[in-house]
Amino acid sequence: MNGQTSSGDSIVIQVVGNVGPKRVEHGEPMESLFGLVHQKVKEADIALCQLEKIFSTRGCLQYRDHNTWASRSDPENARALALAGFNVVSHATNRCFDYGPDALLDSIGVLRKNGMQVIGAGKDIAEARTPAIMERKGIKVGFLAYNSILPVEYEAREGKPGCAPLRVSTYYQAQGYQPGTPPRVITIAREDDVRAMEDDIRKLRNQVDVIVVSIHWGQDYLPEVLSMYQPAVGRRAIESGADLVFGHHGHIIEGIEMYRGRPIFYCLGSFAQELSFHLKPPPGGVRATTVPGEYRQWLGKGETGWERNPGPKIRRYTMMARCVVGKAGLQKVSFLPGYTNQKSEPELLSRDDPRFEEVFHYIEPWCKDMGTTLTVEGDEVVVLDSTGK
Secondary structure: OOOOOOOOOEEEEEEEEEEEOOHHHHOOOHHHOOOOOHHHHOOOOEEEEEEOOEEOOOOOOOOOOOOHHHHEEOHHHHHHHHHHOOOEEEOOOOOOOOOHHHHHHHHHHHHHHOOOEEEOEEOOHHHHOOOEEEEEOOEEEEEEEEEOOOOOOOEOEOOEOEEOEOOEEEEEEOOOOOOOOOOEEEEEEOHHHHHHHHHHHHHHHOOOOEEEEEEEOOOOOOOOOOOOHHHHHHHHHHHOOOOEEEEEOOOOEOOEEEEOOEEEEOOEOEEEEOOOOOOOOOOOOOOOOOOOHHHHHHHOOOOOOOOOOOOOHHHHEEEEEEEEEEOOEEEEEEEEEEEEOOOOOEEEOOOOOHHHHHHHHHHHHHHHHOOEEEEEEOOEEEEEEOOOO
């Protein structure tokens, strides 16, 4: 991998994290959600995003958690993604089955109707594991997506809609001999699911020049924390033939590891995920969060005026990964630091914006701990391994 930029024999792939349009519910124009970034999105030959909503008016709640009720979005909101310039959408998420099979199939259908390919979910397990293949300038790129954040029954099976599962088991190991000492948390991905992912990658390898794997994983809102299974799964994806691995779900940007010269972006953060909790109360029977309060204590109550983009300030940090690829693989990996406003609208930052330094200095130590070097070039941050490659 070298420092080349896009040329006649290369293309640009740009990837962002969680998006969840609710422009219809807020009475705002479709194009406004990505109004500050759509020109940059459209500079890509291929643009991928991770959808955190279901585009449907049908179905009923499957998992009655505190915020599941807010995951359904008017199908017209899919136009926001198309207008912004996204070509591929990952639907492998812990929200995909919130309103059952009909709503998920509606969502997939409206995305396709708006000209986007869908990965990671489908009418059955075969469709959920089917890659999207796109060709630009004679360069073929394959996309696969998987989900580790799985409420019961959200996975696709033969004859059942859902997402491509990458299930994880959790164990607790005592540390030391003192009673009550906090245990070590051990997370191990299910071997059959990992092998299924590896099979998908190997089958795709002979069909394309570049493979992109998208994974919904990790823990949300926990800075500088990775679950044990994440590096193991990300590295196995690369060992099987993936060129780029992109993670999401954490809602905050996380470190970037270079493994065998290939990047693992552990979390791209939330890019344009707007909420609508203030518009109406949840329906009857929806219970409060099942996560202990002390676990989320650091989140605080948030600031007035930020109801559509709540949480700590670091939740506003975001990024757009930018990868230049050719028929021989990766040529350059970088990202554009960003910031989301009170309406969850993303903005990409210029080098002279103080917020650029804020985002850079948040993620740079984490990357350094992983042996990854970040170098600023203009308005982008180039990702290198410890050898400078």
